[in-house]
Amino acid sequence: MAGTLPYGRTPPVLTDYLGAGVGGVLSAGGLGGATHRHGLVADQVLELEAVTGAGEHRCCSPGRDAALFHAVLAGLGQCAVIVGATLRVVPAPGRVRRHFSTTTSPATWPTSGGRPRKRGSPTWRARSARWVTAAGGT
Known part of the structure; x- marks a missing residue:
């Protein structure tokens, strides 16, 4: 939020649990107040950076290494640990x-x-x- 709100943008879904980082939220899926409209926070991900169990740092997306991308999202950290993510953003509401x-x-x-x-x-x-x-x- 701190990086996107000054530009008038926000992710369409924000988690209700503020105790987890972005990687933790995406590993669990990420329920939020707008999930009924936009899906999980994990549904907003365009690209991930992950570190696999073998120690490989890999970038993945639906078009690049799709098997890893889909295994990592909401995968509870079983396949890889999420270290970075690019999420879809939408115009932020005024109120x-x-x-x-x-x-x-x-x-x-x-x-x-x-x-x-x-x-x-x-x-x-x-x-x-x-x-x-x-x-x-x-």
Whole structure:
């Protein structure tokens, strides 16, 4: 994001888990808030750099070393370790909607027997969504 947002571009899907690097996200597939529209983060990859188990540093894409490319994406690191990637980007929206919750324990998540809890329930602690600029400000 830091490299593309100044140019008004962003990947169409961003992962919801911020604790992994790009290689880790692509090795697992990468679910995100826009996955229902654009697919996984791994579906946005145009080219990969990977280091195989034999220690070879290789570049691959759907048109170049396609077998390695498809084995590495969402391959959980079994065939190679991803060390670099080129992803498709799209124009960044001017504003995005961010949802967040202040719950810190599964015991207070807003569910009850598989059904959402009603607002006003003693364990409902979610804050409302708000619009923020794509750069992260309010």
